[in-house]
Amino acid sequence: MGGTPKGTTQTSSTQEIRSGSDGRGGVGNVLSGVAVAVGFVLFLGGFVWAALLYQPYTVPTDSMTPAVKPGDRVLAQRIDGGEVRRGDIVIFTDAMWSDSPMVKRVVGIGGDTVRCCGEGGRLSVNGKELDEPYIDRTRPVTPDGTAPAGSPASTPFEVTVPEGNLFLLGDKRSNSLDSRAHLQEAGQGTVARSTVRGRVDALAWPSMTMVGRPPAYAGLPGGTSQPGPLRLQLAAVAAGAALVVLGAAYGPLARVLGRGRRQGTAGVR
Numbered sequence: 001m002g003g004t005p006k007g008t009t010q011t012s013s014t015q016e017i018r019s020g021s022d023g024r025g026g027v028g029n030v031l032s033g034v035a036v037a038v039g040f041v042l043f044l045g046g047f048v049w050a051a052l053l054y055q056p057y058t059v060p061t062d063s064m065t066p067a068v069k070p071g072d073r074v075l076a077q078r079i080d081g082g083e084v085r086r087g088d089i090v091i092f093t094d095a096m097w098s099d100s101p102m103v104k105r106v107v108g109i110g111g112d113t114v115r116c117c118g119e120g121g122r123l124s125v126n127g128k129e130l131d132e133p134y135i136d137r138t139r140p141v142t143p144d145g146t147a148p149a150g151s152p153a154s155t156p157f158e159v160t161v162p163e164g165n166l167f168l169l170g171d172k173r174s175n176s177l178d179s180r181a182h183l184q185e186a187g188q189g190t191v192a193r194s195t196v197r198g199r200v201d202a203l204a205w206p207s208m209t210m211v212g213r214p215p216a217y218a219g220l221p222g223g224t225s226q227p228g229p230l231r232l233q234l235a236a237v238a239a240g241a242a243l244v245v246l247g248a249a250y251g252p253l254a255r256v257l258g259r260g261r262r263q264g265t266a267g268v269r
Helices: 006-019 026-053 230-266
Strands: 054-058 073-077 089-092 102-109 113-116 123-125 157-160 165-169 196-205
Touching: 026 054, 026 230, 054 196, 089 165, 102 113, 102 123
Parallel strands: none
Antiparallel strands: 054 073, 073 196, 089 102, 089 196, 102 165, 113 123, 113 157
16 A cells, blocks of 8 residues: 555656656757757868868978977968968968978068168068067077177068069068078069968967967058958857767766656655
């Protein structure tokens, strides 16, 4: 006496299964399935979108330190050379420079006059001296152990960039083979916009870091470029992964909680 009839217990368990109280059916199961499906779409969509727009490169030299160090893995947005703005770090290939992709910063575009050197060794573009906190001002040490005086940019030069071309420098001005090494050639060391393969938006290795746009160029005509959609793509991948994990975990978690409730109820007489 006082017990629960066997038939009543079986009926109660059957109703729990059909209603989804144990995590195997009902609204909860439907929602978890939707979450997993949406998560897969976001995860795969963000990943594929990023793969289509971005190309990874490994930087072999220290010419762009401290922004990009040797061995760093960068993500470069595949863009047309016409989209390049001053201050961008670009990947380009020019047969006159090297057979391999190179990474440098754009300091001048078509029509600009780039000059070195102003007060404190500053570079100037169209008469405006630039504040460049991103450059490495370390100078090479001479055999006698002293650092020679002079500009961190180089010996004096003045170049008017031909239309459709770019003037490129490394951030480590004392150790970069860039436009300054080709001043005596046609175009005075500039390269065609068509040689650009991509614009660096982020470092992917050893840490994930977005690459900003230098404010020094913002006041010049045309301003600076806008970052690509990488942040949005990463957010889509992260949100998708979270939805897949949460949706997949709902069923097992609901079953565990459901068994706990049933065991607690069975102990009451």
